[in-house]
Amino acid sequence: MATEQSQRTGGGPRTGGGTLSGVTRWMENLSETGFAYLLLTPALLLLGTIALWPLLSTFRLSLFADSLTGGLGNFAGIQNYVAVLTGQRNALLPAPFLPSSLTVDALFGSALTVTLIFTVVSVFFETIIGFGQALVLNQDFRGRRWVRVAIIIPWAVPIVIQGMLFYLLFQPGIGLFIGREGNPTILQTLGPFSATPLANTVDATLIIIVADIWKTTAFMALLILAGLQSIDRTLYDVARVAGASKWQTFKRITFPLVLPSVLVAMLFRTIQAMRIYGVIETVAGCTTVPSLSCLVISSFNNTLVGTSATIAFITAGIIALVVSVYIFKYAREEMG
Amino acid sequence: MAPDDNTGHSRSRGVSRRQFVKATGASGVALSVAGCTGNGGDGGDTTTTTGEGGGSNAGITVQFGADSNFKKVQPEINQILHDNGLAENIKLEVLAGSFTTGDRQTKYKQILNAKQSSPTILMMDNGWTIPFIARNQIANLSKEMPGSLVDKVMNDYFQASVSTATMDGDLYGIPLFADFPTMLYRKDLVREAGYSDSDFKSWQTDSMTWQKFSNVVKESLEANSDKDYQGYNFQAAAYGGLSCCDFVEWMSSWGGAYFGGFDNLFGPIGDREITVTEQPVVDSINMVKHFINGGNPGGKFGDYAGNISPNAVVQYKEESSRKPFQSGNVMFHRNWPYAINAAAPKYGDDLGVMPLPYAVSESESKYDNIGGISSALGGWHLTLNPNASDKKLDAAKQIFQAITTEEAQLSLFELGGWIPPVPDMVASDEAKNLDTIGPYVDSLKVAGENAVPRPVTVVWPQQSSQISKEVNGSLQGNKGAKKAMSDLEKSLEQIESSV
Numbered sequence: 001m002a003t004e005q006s007q008r009t010g011g012g013p014r015t016g017g018g019t020l021s022g023v024t025r026w027m028e029n030l031s032e033t034g035f036a037y038l039l040l041t042p043a044l045l046l047l048g049t050i051a052l053w054p055l056l057s058t059f060r061l062s063l064f065a066d067s068l069t070g071g072l073g074n075f076a077g078i079q080n081y082v083a084v085l086t087g088q089r090n091a092l093l094p095a096p097f098l099p100s101s102l103t104v105d106a107l108f109g110s111a112l113t114v115t116l117i118f119t120v121v122s123v124f125f126e127t128i129i130g131f132g133q134a135l136v137l138n139q140d141f142r143g144r145r146w147v148r149v150a151i152i153i154p155w156a157v158p159i160v161i162q163g164m165l166f167y168l169l170f171q172p173g174i175g176l177f178i179g180r181e182g183n184p185t186i187l188q189t190l191g192p193f194s195a196t197p198l199a200n201t202v203d204a205t206l207i208i209i210v211a212d213i214w215k216t217t218a219f220m221a222l223l224i225l226a227g228l229q230s231i232d233r234t235l236y237d238v239a240r241v242a243g244a245s246k247w248q249t250f251k252r253i254t255f256p257l258v259l260p261s262v263l264v265a266m267l268f269r270t271i272q273a274m275r276i277y278g279v280i281e282t283v284a285g286c287t288t289v290p291s292l293s294c295l296v297i298s299s300f301n302n303t304l305v306g307t308s309a310t311i312a313f314i315t316a317g318i319i320a321l322v323v324s325v326y327i328f329k330y331a332r333e334e335m336g
Numbered sequence: 337m338a339p340d341d342n343t344g345h346s347r348s349r350g351v352s353r354r355q356f357v358k359a360t361g362a363s364g365v366a367l368s369v370a371g372c373t374g375n376g377g378d379g380g381d382t383t384t385t386t387g388e389g390g391g392s393n394a395g396i397t398v399q400f401g402a403d404s405n406f407k408k409v410q411p412e413i414n415q416i417l418h419d420n421g422l423a424e425n426i427k428l429e430v431l432a433g434s435f436t437t438g439d440r441q442t443k444y445k446q447i448l449n450a451k452q453s454s455p456t457i458l459m460m461d462n463g464w465t466i467p468f469i470a471r472n473q474i475a476n477l478s479k480e481m482p483g484s485l486v487d488k489v490m491n492d493y494f495q496a497s498v499s500t501a502t503m504d505g506d507l508y509g510i511p512l513f514a515d516f517p518t519m520l521y522r523k524d525l526v527r528e529a530g531y532s533d534s535d536f537k538s539w540q541t542d543s544m545t546w547q548k549f550s551n552v553v554k555e556s557l558e559a560n561s562d563k564d565y566q567g568y569n570f571q572a573a574a575y576g577g578l579s580c581c582d583f584v585e586w587m588s589s590w591g592g593a594y595f596g597g598f599d600n601l602f603g604p605i606g607d608r609e610i611t612v613t614e615q616p617v618v619d620s621i622n623m624v625k626h627f628i629n630g631g632n633p634g635g636k637f638g639d640y641a642g643n644i645s646p647n648a649v650v651q652y653k654e655e656s657s658r659k660p661f662q663s664g665n666v667m668f669h670r671n672w673p674y675a676i677n678a679a680a681p682k683y684g685d686d687l688g689v690m691p692l693p694y695a696v697s698e699s700e701s702k703y704d705n706i707g708g709i710s711s712a713l714g715g716w717h718l719t720l721n722p723n724a725s726d727k728k729l730d731a732a733k734q735i736f737q738a739i740t741t742e743e744a745q746l747s748l749f750e751l752g753g754w755i756p757p758v759p760d761m762v763a764s765d766e767a768k769n770l771d772t773i774g775p776y777v778d779s780l781k782v783a784g785e786n787a788v789p790r791p792v793t794v795v796w797p798q799q800s801s802q803i804s805k806e807v808n809g810s811l812q813g814n815k816g817a818k819k820a821m822s823d824l825e826k827s828l829e830q831i832e833s834s835v
Contacts (some may be wrong), residue, residue, distance in 0.1 A: 068835060092831060105814070195647035199650045287575070298801070301797075302797045303467075
């Protein structure tokens, strides 16, 4: 590299002097690292403006008390955090932030736990099903194009339409899955649903998980498929020559090589799932399924700016915490 | 909100999500227009300049933030205004806001927080006008308007409506139209149970007790057992409409209240008693539980018929409950007057309307003005955006003058079924002669005289969300009525003391 650089600076006649060439020379004399940072500067500035600044601003807002007559209240320090985490604000929110006990009702009734339940269950199933779909799509067969389209269609459906679909499916007397009294459907008699699933927290959470899996599995499948396609095909030829079984091929070649892609896909999905709001609002409403974002939005709409910012900042913190698990895992994969 | 409120209760004349989807399919164009103007708050400034371009004689266009029902009849409304004394050079431009009241409230909040100058006139739900007054964001009409108009509104209009637009004796909003829920029913089905036109006639204004009502429904269900009818349906989803309206009606008809007497409805926050654990409130929830599931919870309902309402009510809002009635699967249906407008053409003379049933009379209840027939108060006010230019404010005041004339109010009643907010006019001879709604104005008048406003204060959105959550949970059977109300009492106390 050093030789290359010296060649660049040394070779060729220089025309003109002035600032332009001065800047050029300065840039060309930069070290490798310095040059990298120079190129990254615009991106970092942009990121700072649209990501870091709002985050810090949210943090600042969270230090002020609520004012019901509009605007911000007095400086309150960490009082908002204490009040939200100890339950003193519960009545002002559509649901408590932390569960009051460990019963099923309390777990599904609190924003933090219902969001975590949603995230873990939906990301788990999306990964498994998405992986399966990606493996199928990775094969060569007739009509593969059409299967691809079919798999990706839900991903293209807007959230409001998706919400409307599931809202109507589970509306008593209208929906396919919920019958009228005296004429319940099989999902009600054998399955998990009550007569009014969209009003019941546990049922509604289940419906929202299914709605999310239906839509975003395609996203997982696409990312994982990209990973699968980048695997060197000759490795499979070697495996065949060595007489490896299908399972061994998968275990020794496909899985380890695709794992980084899967982790990245799961990372993206987890971040999105922790912020779930749109489907909830359209299918069941924030009172029935109170996610973290629901709390932020409803308290903001009720002019509780301080509380809203506090919950938003805590939510960001929790997401960062969950995400760091993946980052460490991923870093280890990279190293190892 | 969500809390549904957080989504807020769906507007009385509102359009549900389902109807919204239907409308999207039916008229993409109309909807895209509504979509554009819905953002009028942001882009509105560009349109306003056209009106102000010329000299003093040039036309002035005043923007009016309302809904798509008003937008559809904008030319007719302008005609009505001009017929009633508005200068020809002033035009009203209707901006169609969101279909849901909560969204419109959020939008207005943004507009007024940013001190935007357009729209000049804002149509505000009686359920959330007071917080805007408390935040000093709308003009004080007692100062802006001539005293004669203010006096007329204060003295002649429905007192319950006016009380949701005043603060400290000053008027901030002029009621544009009022809304009172009534009980709609199918005479043809009830006739099968042996009731006759003379019964229907007396129910029209007298209604009946809940006990009798439940038995009438049961008898009608039994007389029509060949088809799977819903007996009595209403709106009990966990949304603002339950806490502002359906629950208020049951509770008041038993003589219960959120914060004691009428005096405490609009405050003082933190300094009024919370009365949701009182027996009448608990009884009213148990009664509705009995209607849904039977089983006589609380032990007082041996003489009441049970199992007359579908389980689905805990998921119903206005439109989801009205659709089955409109399609012929429901016998008794509680809803706002727009449901009468929609059902009358289909059922004709077989559509019956009566004021809502009651449990105790007003004299038997502990508080004044509570008890007996109780209708939740709905309706919308006209308010003035103080950030608009003087010229526009002057024009808007002229519009207020024209729209508050008796003739204009009757024309609006006829045009869109917007009920005049004046008791004497609701059942006037002119009103009785109106095409669709005419035969039902007597019931509406009784409902209007017994209207109960929701306790709107700056903390009402939070309280509303807790109330609908607890009541809905209890109706679903997750909690007993007593337990739900004592939990609610704790939440309300926490909210009251947060200010």
